[in-house]
Amino acid sequence: MNEIRLTPAEMLSREPRKWLMTIAIALVSVILVFWSGSALEANASGGSGLSVARSIILGILHPTPSLLLTLGTNGVPYLLLETMCIAFLGTLVGAVISIPLAFLSASNILPKPIAVLFRVVVMAIRTIPSFVYGLMFIMVTGPGAFAGLLTMSVCSVGMLSKMFMETIEDLDKGILESLSAAGCTTFDKIRYGIIPQLMPSFASTLIYRFDMNLRDATVLGIVGAGGIGAPLIFAMNSYRWNDVGAILLGLVILVLIVEWCSSKLRNALMRG
């Protein structure tokens, strides 16, 4: 190859000039910051904010031990178990709803317009905030863990069906062709060609979503849909910061453990 030797100064002069672009991006960012800063309205009550923050943090750092250790239905362990059950069943029911939706919105299975239509449906499902769903399901089942479970499942639909859809669109069709070349029936093709391709990724998505649902379970509490959220919000609204500390401590430990297990499981699934 005929290479031209350049002095460092010449190399430097050949550096692409991007300063105009940089300045434009910086300008846009600064304008956006000032524009969004205009919405800030601090109704803070003078300098009392700091002392409030201090007492809150002190309270949270001294959790009530009795709440953490009682095994009754009001203790943190039972509430955490209930929250885990809500998240678990919620994820499963969500999967049951999302799998058909995912197949319907995959553009390699259905024609594009129909797939796009179902994608818009999924997006609409995802837009409604979870507490609105919570209120709707309380009308169905009455307040309690059952309503929370159903809320959780509908809230999972958005992410689950999007991830499922991406997996389905990545299906390797060559395997199906070779199976039909080998004389397999449609059922065999689904059993040996499609399910093995989809299962690991579906399972990993579900485990991940379970993790997220456990974390989001507090949202359910604000509408009285069971789990650890309701006691947490009550304690916060009545300024019982020691109780808040106990509940948060339990929740944080549980979420950390579940997260650790779920990342181990997902790594194992990915390696096959």
Place this chain on the structure above:
Amino acid sequence: MSRAELPLFDRIFRPRTYTLGNGKTVEERRSRLPLILLLILVAIIVSGEITGFRLSVLIRRISYFFVMLSDMFPPDWAYMPSVWQPLWDTIKMSLLGSLIGALLCIPFAVLSSSNLIRSKVVTAVFKFFFSVVRTLPTLVVALIATYVFGLGTLAGTVAIAVFTFAYCGKILYEQIETVDMGSHEALEALGMGRLSSIRYAVWPQVLPSFLSTVLFCFEGNVRYASILGYVGAGGLGLILNEKIGWREYPRVGMILIALFVAVIAIESLSSWLRSKLT
């Protein structure tokens, strides 16, 4: 393989042996699927008991789910002018919150990546810090913020910033740890300082994916910001909560449609930007 090396499962359920045509014997381990299915079934039954799951109730009363939904249609279009202000507030809150969180997480993410910091203790401490902040429910952070900063958008912005900080920080340090360190070493060998070699060798490698993470987070934050209003942290959630309380469902429908359109617009803008980035 000797008997002792087999995992416990295979010692209970012996592998199946086949004799091939050429006289060789091969072993097929028993599938673990039945065991896993059994465990899942037990978990389903236990959680069904605890949560009081009744399919019959669900089938009989599911129509009540649509009562509120059908009251929302047709939405009250005349209400739209008073939706604009909270909608912009929500978007501004998430924009500023995402920006603050994303900027704040950079130094912490650098401190928790094991290829830039040699001390294992420091990285472990910062990684643990990120995990703990990430497990704090956003709603709780928002509620505490309303006590400290008063009701209003500032509290919501703080809550979103905290969430973005933890989420983007975790992804950023994971990205930094997978970076190609060759150029960093080369620059250090040339006599560049540690910080400037990070600036010129590591930073350009992670910047595009970091920006796309932040954009993705911003998208989610717009949706999440609508919940924050529930605890008085400003934005759409405030009027949403109020209208639900007063049972003015057509107006609730209008708010939800406005949110839907805004979310679609922001998502398509951000996915276009992200496709440019990568």
